[in-house]
Amino acid sequence: MRVGEVKRKTKETTVEVRVNLDGSGEAKINTGIKFLDHLLSSFAKHGSFDLRLKARGDLEHHIAEDSMIALGTAINKALGKKEGIRRMGDAFVPMEDALVLVAVDLSGRAYAEVDAEFAKKRLDDLSSDLIEHLLQTLAANARLNLHVKVLRGRNDHHRAEAIFKALGMAMSEAVSKRPRAKGVPSTKGAL
Numbered sequence: 001m002r003v004g005e006v007k008r009k010t011k012e013t014t015v016e017v018r019v020n021l022d023g024s025g026e027a028k029i030n031t032g033i034k035f036l037d038h039l040l041s042s043f044a045k046h047g048s049f050d051l052r053l054k055a056r057g058d059l060e061h062h063i064a065e066d067s068m069i070a071l072g073t074a075i076n077k078a079l080g081k082k083e084g085i086r087r088m089g090d091a092f093v094p095m096e097d098a099l100v101l102v103a104v105d106l107s108g109r110a111y112a113e114v115d116a117e118f119a120k121k122r123l124d125d126l127s128s129d130l131i132e133h134l135l136q137t138l139a140a141n142a143r144l145n146l147h148v149k150v151l152r153g154r155n156d157h158h159r160a161e162a163i164f165k166a167l168g169m170a171m172s173e174a175v176s177k178r179p180r181a182k183g184v185p186s187t188k189g190a191l
């Protein structure tokens, strides 16, 4: 089992996270931000990751951001040396009117391109401008290359949720084992 655990405490927040990349999609998320819990549960479900995350803190922005710092760090820990994995993964995920493309490369080089805009300022109890920031933060801390493109969609909830479903699907593919591969999937010999 590839498991990563992080406990992170600052003056602003306390976050505990445990991720099992070889899980079955069981999520127990409690950040105090219901829409973020919903998005992270979707990510875990469609990635078949077991994810436990508990966060407390002062401000919505801090709690959401620090949750993603801890989650990204835990994913990076769980990946270890990345031997025998596919490394890249992608997914097109529809959710009614919304259609989203996510592609990832577990390259060890943090880089994110996120093309996602929202009509409303709030997605229930989460500020919509945080979505791009949270994806950037995840990529930086999991040290992955992430591309997110919302291709269409009128409903903000669907657009946001489809992103996290697609992220789960793409990550699930990227972390999966490649039967014929030997060692680390890089001509450099390390990632």
Ligand SMILES: [Mn+2]
Binding pocket: 038, 157, 161
């Ligand atoms: Mn929903």
